[in-house]
Amino acid sequence: MYFAMNRFRIAIGREAAFEAIWKGRDTSLAEMPGFIAFHLLRGESVPEEGYTPFISKSTWESKDAFIAWTKSENFRAAHRSAGDNKAMYLGPPKFEGYSVVEGA
Template sequence: MSQRHEVTFRRRAGCGVAIQEAESKVGRAVGAFLHEGELSMFIAMNRFQVIRGEEETFETVWKSRESHLGEVPGFVAFHLLRGPEAEDHTLFASHTVWRSKADFEAWTTSEAFRKAHAGAGGHKPLYLGPPKFEGFEVIQTVTAASAG
């Protein structure tokens, strides 16, 4: 059974090398995961409607926080995504790839989760309403190596 995992990065001037390195690291992580014979992955996403004008602050909060994800069994990769702009907000999503739904659920009750979210809500309002969680079980993954 083949699997599908597609990652698209928005390229910015001057960031080409860093983005290529990130694409390479994600590809190796997913590839190594697939070569281990694992057939299921889980993707956890939180969507944020960030108030216009607060995008840089929101990004800084995420980039400067300690995620503690590296110490959690089953963690594969994390991405902070910036999406389209609307009149009153810019859409962002946190996108975390897990070996399984059970690994994700175990993380949500772990000490690492508590530490990673200890400062949540301690900043001035940056987004409209609460984040919207979406969880997905991966059905198919296609990598550059398997797309042949």
């Protein structure tokens, strides 16, 4: 199993807009071989730094299945307008990928 996550720092006050973008995006993850699940996670705001952390987390059968998604037309379509709302982001997202070592 493989977990692919992007960490976002979203400007305080822009959280609802960020969530709306994710909820309204055209994605076809469920059609992708090896896709298991997706979650958008919201952390506690960090007022002294002016942001609220978010993580987009997708779960895949394997790293190869995730990589195939990133090379697909579905991926390009899902990310086509990613740069349209730069004002809400405090820097670019940070990608992290993890393979399961042990789990129940």
